[in-house]
Amino acid sequence: xxxxxxxxxxxxxxxxxxxxxxPNVDHVTxxxxxxxxxxxxxxxxxxxxxxxxxxxxxxLPYTALSLKEKKRNTLRDFLNVSxxxxxxxxxxxxxxxxxxxLRVARTPQGPTLTFKIHQYSLASxxxxxxxxxxxxxxxxxSPPLIVLSGFGSQELHLKxxxxxxxxxxxxxxxxxxxxxxxxxxxxxxxxxxxxxIDFRHYSIRLQPVGVSRRIRKFVQNHQVPDLRNLQDVSxxxxxxxxxxxxxxxxxxxxxTLSSDLGRVNKSSTKSAxxxxxxxxRMTMQLVKVEEGLCSGxxxxxxxxxxxxxxxxKKQDEDEEDEEDGDGEEEGGSEEEGSExxxxxxxxx
Amino acid sequence: xxxxxxGHMAERGTKKRRVGTSGGKGKKKKLKTQPASSDRSKVxxxxxxxxxxxxxxxxxxxDEDESTKPAPVSIREKIFSDANMGPNYDEIEEEEGxxxxxxxxxxxxxxxxxxxxxxxxxxxxxxxxxAFKAIMKKTKGEDALGPVLSAHKHLIGQKLAEEEAERKxxxxxxxxxxxxxxxxxxxxxxxxxxHEKILIGVATKGxxxxxxxVNKAQxxxxxxxxxxxxxxxxxxKRRKDAFFTELGxxxxxxxxxxxxxxxxxxxxxxxxxxRDNYMLANQKLKxxxxxxxxxxxxxxxxxxxxxxxxx
Numbered sequence: 001x002x003x004x005x006x007x008x009x010x011x012x013x014x015x016x017x018x019x020x021x022x023p024n025v026d027h028v029t030x031x032x033x034x035x036x037x038x039x040x041x042x043x044x045x046x047x048x049x050x051x052x053x054x055x056x057x058x059x060l061p062y063t064a065l066s067l068k069e070k071k072r073n074t075l076r077d078f079l080n081v082s083x084x085x086x087x088x089x090x091x092x093x094x095x096x097x098x099x100x101x102l103r104v105a106r107t108p109q110g111p112t113l114t115f116k117i118h119q120y121s122l123a124s125x126x127x128x129x130x131x132x133x134x135x136x137x138x139x140x141x142s143p144p145l146i147v148l149s150g151f152g153s154q155e156l157h158l159k160x161x162x163x164x165x166x167x168x169x170x171x172x173x174x175x176x177x178x179x180x181x182x183x184x185x186x187x188x189x190x191x192x193x194x195x196x197i198d199f200r201h202y203s204i205r206l207q208p209v210g211v212s213r214r215i216r217k218f219v220q221n222h223q224v225p226d227l228r229n230l231q232d233v234s235x236x237x238x239x240x241x242x243x244x245x246x247x248x249x250x251x252x253x254x255x256t257l258s259s260d261l262g263r264v265n266k267s268s269t270k271s272a273x274x275x276x277x278x279x280x281r282m283t284m285q286l287v288k289v290e291e292g293l294c295s296g297x298x299x300x301x302x303x304x305x306x307x308x309x310x311x312x313k314k315q316d317e318d319e320e321d322e323e324d325g326d327g328e329e330e331g332g333s334e335e336e337g338s339e340x341x342x343x344x345x346x347x348x
Numbered sequence: 349x350x351x352x353x354x355g356h357m358a359e360r361g362t363k364k365r366r367v368g369t370s371g372g373k374g375k376k377k378k379l380k381t382q383p384a385s386s387d388r389s390k391v392x393x394x395x396x397x398x399x400x401x402x403x404x405x406x407x408x409x410x411d412e413d414e415s416t417k418p419a420p421v422s423i424r425e426k427i428f429s430d431a432n433m434g435p436n437y438d439e440i441e442e443e444e445g446x447x448x449x450x451x452x453x454x455x456x457x458x459x460x461x462x463x464x465x466x467x468x469x470x471x472x473x474x475x476x477x478x479a480f481k482a483i484m485k486k487t488k489g490e491d492a493l494g495p496v497l498s499a500h501k502h503l504i505g506q507k508l509a510e511e512e513a514e515r516k517x518x519x520x521x522x523x524x525x526x527x528x529x530x531x532x533x534x535x536x537x538x539x540x541x542x543h544e545k546i547l548i549g550v551a552t553k554g555x556x557x558x559x560x561x562v563n564k565a566q567x568x569x570x571x572x573x574x575x576x577x578x579x580x581x582x583x584x585k586r587r588k589d590a591f592f593t594e595l596g597x598x599x600x601x602x603x604x605x606x607x608x609x610x611x612x613x614x615x616x617x618x619x620x621x622x623r624d625n626y627m628l629a630n631q632k633l634k635x636x637x638x639x640x641x642x643x644x645x646x647x648x649x650x651x652x653x654x655x656x657x658x659x
Binding site: 045046047048095097100117118119120121122125126128129130131145147149172174175177179182185187189198200202204253254255256257273275277281 | 525528529530531532533534535536537538543544547548550551552554555556558559560561562563565566587591
């Protein structure tokens, strides 16, 4: 009879890996560190599940990498957990027959941005396509930088997206930042014509300029070089290697470092910035902005007319629309949005 | 229970006793089985009777049936059986040898032999044997279905066709599901196309800008001790100047690595701390504690804005 006993002590709705030693506040700058949950509330097909895992890795280190979600977990469950754990952002993937969408929400009160993912490639796909995929050990130990490009400040929803993505990663204090922590980069590039946002994830690599490949490898690898084909030791230094070193846009991509970085990048010399993609890669479109957390009035919608007239429902997201489509409210919210742009309350 | 025990006892008993009891039963059985077995020319009457006897002994179930009727073993019967024993055994040996030739040669030991003989003599088993032999004699048809025992070949054909159709439908459904699951999933090309190159260029520009800005800012504070208040002020000023000159002369970008490539014009920056009048013109910050109270219990209107959720 003993084996029929249930050993479970209690039922826990959400069991995220507790980040007990992670501070909520940056020690140096005193800023609040944004944290995130990446989850889905439905059963995702294989590749999308992998995409979710890739997104979690991208959001490292301030995310729950092995967050377990169950079917019965509601949004409220995640919300309840997010408070004590200091989680500030939710990234929710959802998949319907027609579309795959990503919702980026700020907890606990919103707003929520809904992106429709038109195309995506997994990190493994990217790695497969590359000759030498690069993954240093401490790549995911520091948060990525974020580069937003093409987002004008004119349109309100784009501005909102800009701010949302700026705040999703910890901010950098330019005076105290260590360059060795800048290992990754997330690029969001907005294309005005197609209204698509290109989402890319790169690893940053620095190489000294003006040093031949052989010398660089020699210094980096600690290995005895192969000198069989050389007449003299000086040949190793003087002889040029293959013409593989692309010098095309070296000028634009060189930086002078403020401090030494690694064995080869000295602060006295110039270094070239090299980026290599480490997926995931997404092409997405901002389709909807909601006031609340997956609810509330619609501030912006790609398909519907925001001005109050109910457009035909072309949207294919399954949303729990509770109080949308109210013309006056939406008009009002837009006003308030512009107002808030003027007088913003800022609590640090 | 008692009857079962008895049957058991009969089986386990000494050879002599077993033969004796079975002999008694056999005598009764003789009358019944005689007409049925009379048509068989091969096996003699007597031996057949004996075989049946042994078979019954071998099969405990039958024994039980028999033993439900109390079979009193009288001395006379015992004697009779004892007398019967000798010649009977000889005949059994003979007959079994012939049967073995017919069915399967090799083993000729008591119990197994009796089993085999039972197979040969029992009516049901015999019918089964005949049927089985008839089936085995049949040549295998050159049908796609292969050898089928059933006469309803077309039914089986139908069933197979149905299965095939079902499998096909299932496969299609799975394929459709897979297509839905894979929708939007693209494998990147192994080379960098122009779009990717542009994107990498944009990202590189951003990184370079940031690194240079960091370099400038951190270079400026060299030689100054931040602990001293006099230096600290100087430091602050220098840092700010250096940073803004690095970031395209207008204080438009924030301290993050965000480098908007499109020019924002000369309007005030979106982020509050970058404005010149930050903390000066903002009335709300004076009574910030009151403000927070209201905003917490407030409506959704406060969140509709794009700035209210900054931290």
